[in-house]
Each structure stands twice: as C-alpha cells, then as structure tokens.
Amino acid sequence: MTVLAPDRTGIVQTLSQTVADCGGNWLESRMARLAGQFAGILKVEIVEEKAAALIAALEGLEGMSIHATIEGPDGDTSREHLNLDVVGNDRPGIVKALSAAIAGAGANLEDLQTALESAPMAGHPIFHAKGIVSLPDDLAPGALIEAIETVGEDLNVTVEE
Known part of the structure; x- marks a missing residue:
C-alpha cells in the first residue's frame, strides 16, 4: 500500500x-x-x-x-541485484535519462534515492543517486555501467553486488 x-x-x-x-x-x-x-x-x-x-x-x-491492493506472493527473486551509485553534475532531466538508460539496458530499478549534494571543494550542487537494480540473466554488470555512462561523460558510476 x-x-x-x-x-x-x-x-x-x-x-x-x-x-x-x-x-x-x-x-x-x-x-x-x-x-x-x-x-x-x-x-x-x-x-x-x-x-x-x-x-x-x-x-x-x-x-x-x-x-491498497491485494497481491499474491512476490514474483521471481532469482535475478541478480546490484547496488548502484551515480554521481555527476546536476541538470534538468537527469533522472529521466538515468532511468531510461537502466530500462533500455533491460534492468529493473527497484529502489532509488536521489539528492543534490555540495561538491567537495567547489561547493556547487551535484546529483547523487543510490539504488538497487535487478538484472536479467543475459545482462552483465559492465553492460549496465556502459548504458548509464551514455547519460553523460561527467557521471561516476559504481555498481556492487
């Protein structure tokens, strides 16, 4: 609910x-x-x-x-799950582009937290996203990183199991 x-x-x-x-x-x-x-x-x-x-x-x-909705048991939980961390310069549409890259790669964004944070030393706002992504069997973590990096050269992308 x-x-x-x-x-x-x-x-x-x-x-x-x-x-x-x-x-x-x-x-x-x-x-x-x-x-x-x-x-x-x-x-x-x-x-x-x-x-x-x-x-x-x-x-x-x-x-x-x-x-509220009534649902049955959870579906397939066997997919690989990765912790995602993305940091880069903020700009309008960054969440749209990030989510499109993840979905376009075939991954599912299961949890997402975004914030603007103060850049170290410079103080200007930077975009920071943390989340959990589930991957289909045929998608390697490296391919997901490559898809996300197409959103912008300034993005620092980290994934961990």
Missing part, C-alpha cells in the same frame, strides 16, 4: 495500530518526509478473509490518502 499525508506526529503509530487491530502483520516499509509531506510504502501480511476489512479501516483514516 502507499500512504500520503501532510507530515505530523503519529502517522506511523496510527497506521501500525490499524494494521494490528485488524490482525495484520507489518512486514516491510519505506517511509520519508519530503517537502512537509509524509510518503510511505508498506507491505502487510493478513489472512485473506480480513483483507477487505483492513483496507476499509485504512481508507477510513482521516487526513491520509491510502491506496
């Missing part, structure tokens, strides 16, 4: 209490505060008979926008 709301104290407590009250088990989450807004992605386990009641309870929470 995804959760969006103006940030305030107690959002996670309210969500976790609702999940527990409905008999659910909070498995995984990623949450952040950005520009005064709370955003979260959650994975909850619950018996099928109680899923609709949990979704209704979550959707009834005041001041939160919640989108």
Whole structure:
C-alpha cells in the first residue's frame, strides 16, 4: 500500500495500530518526509478473509490518502541485484535519462534515492543517486555501467553486488 499525508506526529503509530487491530502483520516499509509531506510504502501480511476489512479501516483514516491492493506472493527473486551509485553534475532531466538508460539496458530499478549534494571543494550542487537494480540473466554488470555512462561523460558510476 502507499500512504500520503501532510507530515505530523503519529502517522506511523496510527497506521501500525490499524494494521494490528485488524490482525495484520507489518512486514516491510519505506517511509520519508519530503517537502512537509509524509510518503510511505508498506507491505502487510493478513489472512485473506480480513483483507477487505483492513483496507476499509485504512481508507477510513482521516487526513491520509491510502491506496491498497491485494497481491499474491512476490514474483521471481532469482535475478541478480546490484547496488548502484551515480554521481555527476546536476541538470534538468537527469533522472529521466538515468532511468531510461537502466530500462533500455533491460534492468529493473527497484529502489532509488536521489539528492543534490555540495561538491567537495567547489561547493556547487551535484546529483547523487543510490539504488538497487535487478538484472536479467543475459545482462552483465559492465553492460549496465556502459548504458548509464551514455547519460553523460561527467557521471561516476559504481555498481556492487
């Protein structure tokens, strides 16, 4: 499920209490505060008979926008996963170009965090992206690096298993 709301104290407590009250088990989450807004992605386990009641309870929470879906078990997890680190000069469209290069190579961007950071010594803003990429069986890590480096000569790309 995804959760969006103006940030305030107690959002996670309210969500976790609702999940527990409905008999659910909070498995995984990623949450952040950005520009005064709370955003979260959650994975909850619950018996099928109680899923609709949990979704209704979550959707009834005041001041939160919640989108929940019922899904089966995770798909194929046998793909190779790499930690990706990209640093370079910031410019409009860099995330678009980076994500297009990764998808164009056939890889899947599973996790992405981006930020502007102060360049050492110079102080001007530089783009920094960290993420996790899964590779199809026929894609070597070196080919992924080459695809990303086509985004710009100034990019420093590192991948680790």
